[in-house]
Amino acid sequence: MAVPKHKISKSKRGMRRTHQSLLLNNILLINKRTGEKNLYHHISTDGYYRGKNILYKITKNDN
Incomplete structure (x- = not known):
């Protein structure tokens, strides 16, 4: 059984x-x-990290 040798x-x-x-x-x-507010080193809810868009929203083009 682990027992401390000295008082801390x-x-x-x-x-x-x-x-x-x-x-x-x-x-x-x-x-x-x-x-x-968002955490450091994390992507914000709108998809930006350090001023750059990291997550691109996919849009459908009717061509």
């Missing part, structure tokens, strides 16, 4: 847990085109 201080415990408190406001980016 409150400071060390807190240092380990610092990354658990990421706020959603810090990881959201406001889209300049639509004003919506």
